[in-house]
Amino acid sequence: MTRVCVVTGANRGIGLEVARQLALAGDTVVLTARDPRKAEKAAAGLSGAVEPRQLDVSDPGSVESFAHELAHERVDVLVNNAAIHYDTWQRACSADLGVVQEALDTNLFGAWRLTQALLPLLRASGHGRVVNVSSEIGSLASMGAGTPAYAVSKVALNALTKMLAAELRGEGILVNAVCPGWVATDMGGLGGRPVAEGAKSVLWAADLPDGGPTGGFFRDGHALPW
Numbered sequence: 001m002t003r004v005c006v007v008t009g010a011n012r013g014i015g016l017e018v019a020r021q022l023a024l025a026g027d028t029v030v031l032t033a034r035d036p037r038k039a040e041k042a043a044a045g046l047s048g049a050v051e052p053r054q055l056d057v058s059d060p061g062s063v064e065s066f067a068h069e070l071a072h073e074r075v076d077v078l079v080n081n082a083a084i085h086y087d088t089w090q091r092a093c094s095a096d097l098g099v100v101q102e103a104l105d106t107n108l109f110g111a112w113r114l115t116q117a118l119l120p121l122l123r124a125s126g127h128g129r130v131v132n133v134s135s136e137i138g139s140l141a142s143m144g145a146g147t148p149a150y151a152v153s154k155v156a157l158n159a160l161t162k163m164l165a166a167e168l169r170g171e172g173i174l175v176n177a178v179c180p181g182w183v184a185t186d187m188g189g190l191g192g193r194p195v196a197e198g199a200k201s202v203l204w205a206a207d208l209p210d211g212g213p214t215g216g217f218f219r220d221g222h223a224l225p226w
């Protein structure tokens with residue numbers, strides 16, 4: 001069966017690579033970006049069934065319109081990939097809380113509101129998969145100083161992952177958080193893994209079979225400490 005997969009922040013970086021690989025595997029990909037021209041340009045560069053759509057996850061109106069206008073009767077995979085503010089320049093002691101708020105608006109509330117908006121379509125799938133692209137920087141087990149906006153937003157995303165997984169477990173919807181590792185993208189900078197390698201963790205969680213793990217935190221298919 002051809003799956004319908006929605007990927008956020010898919011105009012570049014890991015999101016684009018995930019969209020590319022899903023489409024290559026035969027899935028129908030709804031490639032979303034906050035700038036519609038970037039969505040169209042990215043989709044035009046991919047092979048397969050790829051539909052570009054505008055979606056700014058930090059904007060409730062954009063999320064509502066997107067969910068309303070989606071022509072599909074079900075969504076099988078939702079990849080909450082979009083994120084901002086890897087704030088290496090900040091410390092919690094002196095952080096600009098406006099920046100923290102912006103990080104939460106996209107990295108936490110963006111994933112949360114989109115998952116809520118698409119839940120009827122994920123339920124209609126019968127095999128829904130929600131992949132929250134997190135980071136080991138959001139692991140409390142190794143939490144230290146620095147990147148406060150980003151780290152707090154990923155801790156919260158991990159908590160949301162566990163709650164959604166527990167609430168949706170009985171409906172066949174698997175919800176997991178993944179860390180792609182350090183990946184060479186605009187956010188990760190030079191020196192990280194190639195995007196194809198980073199995308200693997202995301203695809204692993206998107207491709208989990210029925211009865212697979214839910215409410216977990218994984219990288220390369222292996223559990224990470226919360």
Ligand code: NAP
Nearest residue numbers: 009013014056057058081082083135182183185186187188
């Ligand atoms: P990236 O290259 O900076 O790409 C981020 C994507 O998110 C862009 O497409 C960006 O769109 C989009 N975006 C930002 N705000 C958005 C919004 N409000 N609505 C919709 N899209 C929005 O980052 P990446 O490295 O590919 O990261 C992808 C995911 O992996 C993120 O969740 C990140 O936290 C996670 N991660 C990355 C690394 C790493 O080393 N790279 C490590 C751990 C986790 P624009 O082009 O419009 O800005």
